[in-house]
Amino acid sequence: MSGNLHQAGLRFLRQLGRHAEPIMDAYLSGSLADQALEPAVQERLVKDGILYRPEHGADLHLRRVVRALLEDALRDDRNRQINANTGSALVTFKTLAGHYKEARHQSDYAAADAYLADLKEHVYAFGETLSHSIRVLWSRINNEFGYVGTLNAKIRENELAQSQVSELLAGLEMISFEALADTAGDLRELRHLLVTNLQRSVSACSQELSIVQGRLLQLLGRFRQIRGRTRLLKGWLLHMDQQPDYQVGNHAGHQNVLQLFNLAAPSLAPAAADIHNALHEPELLALIMQLRSLPAQEHLTAAAGAATEFVLGAVDDFEIERNPAREAVSAYFCQVIESGQAVSALDYREQEQLPWDAENWLYQVIGGYDGLPDEQKRHFELDTIGEAHPLFSGNFIVRDVALWLA
Amino acid sequence: MLSMKGQVIEHLLKGDFICRTTDEDGWRFLKNPANREQLDDYLSTLNRKVATVGSGADSDVFFCGYCQLGEEQRKVISQQFRDICNGLTPLVAWLVLVQETGAQDAPLTEGSALRLNELQSIVEDTPAFREQLMRISHYRLFGSTSANVDGQIKQVFKRLCELGYLIRPNQDKQIYLGTGKLDYLYEVIRFIDETEGLALEERADIASQGSLL
Numbered sequence: 001m002s003g004n005l006h007q008a009g010l011r012f013l014r015q016l017g018r019h020a021e022p023i024m025d026a027y028l029s030g031s032l033a034d035q036a037l038e039p040a041v042q043e044r045l046v047k048d049g050i051l052y053r054p055e056h057g058a059d060l061h062l063r064r065v066v067r068a069l070l071e072d073a074l075r076d077d078r079n080r081q082i083n084a085n086t087g088s089a090l091v092t093f094k095t096l097a098g099h100y101k102e103a104r105h106q107s108d109y110a111a112a113d114a115y116l117a118d119l120k121e122h123v124y125a126f127g128e129t130l131s132h133s134i135r136v137l138w139s140r141i142n143n144e145f146g147y148v149g150t151l152n153a154k155i156r157e158n159e160l161a162q163s164q165v166s167e168l169l170a171g172l173e174m175i176s177f178e179a180l181a182d183t184a185g186d187l188r189e190l191r192h193l194l195v196t197n198l199q200r201s202v203s204a205c206s207q208e209l210s211i212v213q214g215r216l217l218q219l220l221g222r223f224r225q226i227r228g229r230t231r232l233l234k235g236w237l238l239h240m241d242q243q244p245d246y247q248v249g250n251h252a253g254h255q256n257v258l259q260l261f262n263l264a265a266p267s268l269a270p271a272a273a274d275i276h277n278a279l280h281e282p283e284l285l286a287l288i289m290q291l292r293s294l295p296a297q298e299h300l301t302a303a304a305g306a307a308t309e310f311v312l313g314a315v316d317d318f319e320i321e322r323n324p325a326r327e328a329v330s331a332y333f334c335q336v337i338e339s340g341q342a343v344s345a346l347d348y349r350e351q352e353q354l355p356w357d358a359e360n361w362l363y364q365v366i367g368g369y370d371g372l373p374d375e376q377k378r379h380f381e382l383d384t385i386g387e388a389h390p391l392f393s394g395n396f397i398v399r400d401v402a403l404w405l406a
Numbered sequence: 407m408l409s410m411k412g413q414v415i416e417h418l419l420k421g422d423f424i425c426r427t428t429d430e431d432g433w434r435f436l437k438n439p440a441n442r443e444q445l446d447d448y449l450s451t452l453n454r455k456v457a458t459v460g461s462g463a464d465s466d467v468f469f470c471g472y473c474q475l476g477e478e479q480r481k482v483i484s485q486q487f488r489d490i491c492n493g494l495t496p497l498v499a500w501l502v503l504v505q506e507t508g509a510q511d512a513p514l515t516e517g518s519a520l521r522l523n524e525l526q527s528i529v530e531d532t533p534a535f536r537e538q539l540m541r542i543s544h545y546r547l548f549g550s551t552s553a554n555v556d557g558q559i560k561q562v563f564k565r566l567c568e569l570g571y572l573i574r575p576n577q578d579k580q581i582y583l584g585t586g587k588l589d590y591l592y593e594v595i596r597f598i599d600e601t602e603g604l605a606l607e608e609r610a611d612i613a614s615q616g617s618l619l
Contacts, residue, residue, distance in 0.1 A: 090580045151511035174439035226512045228607060230505065232595050233513055235606025236498045238613055248494075248598055253480065262471035264454050266421030296599055 015048055016066075023062065025048065027070050030182035062257050070134070076137065082133045082164045086171030089126045092297055093270050096122065097183045097190055106185070116189060121194050127201035133168060135204060137161055137212050141219060149228050158220045327359075329368035333403070336380070342404030344385065365401055381406040410435050418456065418470040425467045425586025427517045428573055429523075436468045453479075461485070465474075467586030490594055495593060496545035497571070500562065503538050514584045520572070521551045523565055530555050552603035610618060 011046060016023060019041065027030040032051065034042075045051045048362060053058045062070075090103070091286045096119040101113035140161055145154040177195055182191035252261040273284060330347050340378045354361060383402045389395035408416065414432045417424055426433045435441050436456065446455050450473055457471030498530045504520065505513045507528045514520065529535040536555060543550035543558035550561035563582060566572040571591070572582040599606045 078422075149511075226515075228590050228596075229515075230511065231515050231607040232592065232599060233498050233502050233505070233610075234609035234613070235599070235604070235608075236595055237495070237502060238609055240495050243557055248483055249602065251597070251601060252483045257475060257480075257483060258597065259457050259471065260459065260590075261483055262457055262475075263486050263488050264421070264470040264472050265486075266455075267421070267452070268416060268419040329605060342533065356438060358525040360489040370615075380533060 008013060015044070016050065019045060019050075024068070024070075026051065026060065026062045029063050033059055053340045082136060082168065083129050086174050089122065089177060092122055093119065093126075093180070093194060097194065100190065101185065101187065116193075116344070118188075120193060121353050125197060127198070127205075130168070130172075130201065130205045133164075134212060137165065137216075139216050142210065144219065151223055151230075155220065155223050156225070157362075158216055158223065162213065162216050162220070165209055165216065168326060169206065169209055169213075172202055172209075175202055215378065257375070271284055307386050325364050327354060328356075329350070332365065332370070333380070336403050336405065340405055342402045344400050344402045362398070362401060369403070379406055380404070410450075411441070411463075411494065418449070418453070418468070419446075419454070421470065423467055423469045423570060423585065423590065425516050427583050428570075428585050428586060432467075433468070449473075459593050467589050469590075473523065488592075491598075493547045494567075494591075494595065496542055498595070499538070499542045501543060501588075502565075503535065503593045507532075507535055514588060516584050516589050518584050520582045520584065522559065522582065526559050529559065538539045547570065564600070578616045 022037055022041075022045075025036070037060075038313070042051070042286065046053070046060070049063055050066055052063055053059075096115055100112050100115040100119060100364070103109075103115055111144055113197055140157070145157040148154055175198070177199055180194045180198065184194045251258070271289075274280060275284060293362055331352075332343070332345065336343055343363055348354075349356070349358065349361050356364070366382070369380060370378070372380070381404055383400045383404070385394070385400040385402055386396055387399040389397055410431060414424065414429075417429065417432060422428070423431050424436060434583065436445070445550055449455055449470070453473050454470050454472050456471050458465035459467040459469075461533055475483070486487075501513050504525065507525055512518075529539050537560075539555060539558055542548065543552070543562050548562045548565045550558045552558050552561060567574060567582070570587045571585060573585055574580075574582050595606070598604065
C-alpha cells in the first residue's frame with residue numbers, strides 16, 4: 001500500500017516538474033488557454049488533478065492545492081488566504097483521540113500507534129497553519145499592502161486583514177483546554193499532545209495576533225490620515241474655485257490663540273564683532289587683512305580702466321619759468337616762520353620795497369597761501385584785515401592780510 | 407562650538423521649524439520631555455516657549471511660540487496668520503500638482519523625496535500640467551516671470567526652500583525633501599476646515615465620485 005502511494009507521489013511530482021513552465025504560466029496569469037498545451041498533456045494534467053476546468057468552455061485553471069503549494073513555497077504576497085477553521089480541527093482531534101483511546105483499551109497497540117501518529121500530524125499541522133497565517137499577515141503589513149495600487153484598496157485590504165485576525169482570535173477562543181484535558185484523560189502521550197503542545201503554540205499565536213491587530217489599526221490610521229490630507233488639498237482647491245473671493249477669518253486674533261498659530265517672530269540677529277576679546281584677535285586680524293587688500297585691488301583696476309592711448313614720440317621740451325612774485329611770497333612765508341610773529345602783507349611789502357602794486361601783492365599772498373599743500377597749510381593762519389562796508393551790510397572790504405603761525 | 411541645547415535654541419529663535427528631516431539631532435533632543443522643560447525654562451525669559459504641531463507624544467514638529475500674548479505679540483501672530491492664509495492656495499495647488507504628476511495616493515509630507523528632474527520631465531510632457539505649473543508659478547508667493555517650464559519650476563523650488571517647506575540635503579543633486587512645515591500646513595488647513603465648517607473632505611469625496619460616474 002505505502003509502496004504504491006510512494007510510487008504515485010513520485011509520478012505526480014515528476015509530472016509537475018516536467019510541466020513546470022505551463023504550470024507557472026497558469027499560476028502567474030491565472031489561467032491557461034486551451035491551445036497552449038498539446039491535447040495529450042492537457043488531458044494528463046487534468047486527470048492528475050493539477051489543472052481543472054471550472055466550467056464548460058472556460059480556460060484551464062490551477063487546482064487550489066497546487067496554487068496554495070506554490071504560494072506558500074514562493075512566499076507570494078498575493079496569498080491572502082487564511083484558514084481560520086478551528087472548530088473542525090478540534091472535532092478531528094477529539095475523534096482521533098477517541099479512536100486512540102478505544103484501540104488502547106482493546107490493547108490493539110498497532111492501531112493505537114497509527115491513530116496517535118495521525119493525531120500528531122493533525123495537531124502539528126494546526127500549529128503550522130496558525131503560524132503560517134500570522135506570517136502571511138505580517139508580510140502584508142510589512143510591505144504596507146504594496147500589492148494593491150490605490151489607497152482605497154489598501155484600506156479595504158487592511159479591513160480584510162483585520163477581519164481575518166478577529167476570526168483567528170475567535171477561533172483560538174473556542175479551544176477549551178479543560179475539554180481537551182478531559183478528552184486526553186490520564187494518557188500521557190495524549191495529554192502532552194493535546195494540552196501542553198497545543199497550549200504552547202496557541203498562546204504564542206494569540207500573543208502575536210494581538211500585536212498584529214495593533215499594527216493593522218495603526219496602519220489603517222495612517223492610511224486614513226493620508227487620504228484625509230489628499231481630500232483636504234483637493235477640497236481646498238475646489239472651494240477656492242467656487243468662491244474665489246473667500247477670505248479666512250482672523251483666527252489668530254481670538255482671545256485664546258491656538259498653539260498652532262502661536263508662532264514667535266524670528267528674534268536672533270547676527271552678533272557684532274567684539275574687538276576687546278583677545279580670543280577673537282586672529283580672526284579679526286584676518287578680516288582686517290581682507291579689508292585692506294580690497295581698496296588696493298580697486299585702485300589697480302581703476303588705474304587700468306583710466307589708461308589712455310599711449311603714443312611713443314619725442315618728449316616736448318618745457319621749462320619752469322621763474323616767477324619773482326612767487327619767490328617773494330615764499331620769502332614772506334619764510335620770514336613769518338623765522339620770526340614766529342604775525343606780519344601783515346603790506347608791511348612786508350613796504351619793508352622789502354617790493355615792486356608790485358599793493359592789490360596785486362595781496363592777491364599773490366592769498367594765492368600762495370591757498371596753493372600750499374594741506375599738511376603745510378594747517379601750520380599757517382591767514383587773517384584778513386579790513387572793515388565792513390558802511391552802506392551795504394554783509395560786505396567786507398579787505399585792506400590787508402596778516403599771516404601768522406597757527 | 408554650541409552644545410546641542412544651544413543649537414536648538416538658536417534654531418528656534420531664528421523662527422525655524424525643527425523636524426526629523428531638517429535637524430535629526432535637535433529633533434531627538436526635543437523629543438525628550440526633560441530637555442524640553444530645560445528649553446522652556448530658558449526661553450521663558452524671552453517670553454518664548456517650545457510649541458508643537460499636533461499634541462502629545464506623537465508631535466514631530468517643533469517651533470517657537472510666545473508664552474504671554476500682549477498687544478505686540480498679537481499683531482505679529484495675526485500678520486503671520488494672514489501671510490500663511492495668503493500663501494495657502496498656491497501651496498496647495500503645488501502639492502496637488504506634485505501628487506498628480508507622481509500618480510501617488512499620498513501627498514508630499516515630511517521626509518518624502520522629490521526629484522526636480524523627474525517632475526520637470528513629466529510636466530513638460532503633459533500640457534495640462536504645464537498650464538497648472540504656469541498658473542502656480544505666477545502667484546505672488548512664487549513670483550516667477552519666466553515663460554518656460556525650466557525657469558518656473560526652478561523658481562518654485564527655490565522659493566519653497568526659502569520658505570522652509572523643502573530642503574536640499576545635497577547641493578549637487580536636484581533631490582529635495584519635504585520638511586515638517588508641510589505637516590504644519592496640513593494642520594492649518596484642517597483647522598480652517600473645522601472652524602469655518604467648510605467640509606472640504608466631503609466635498610472632495612463627492613467631486614471624485616462625480617467624476618467617476
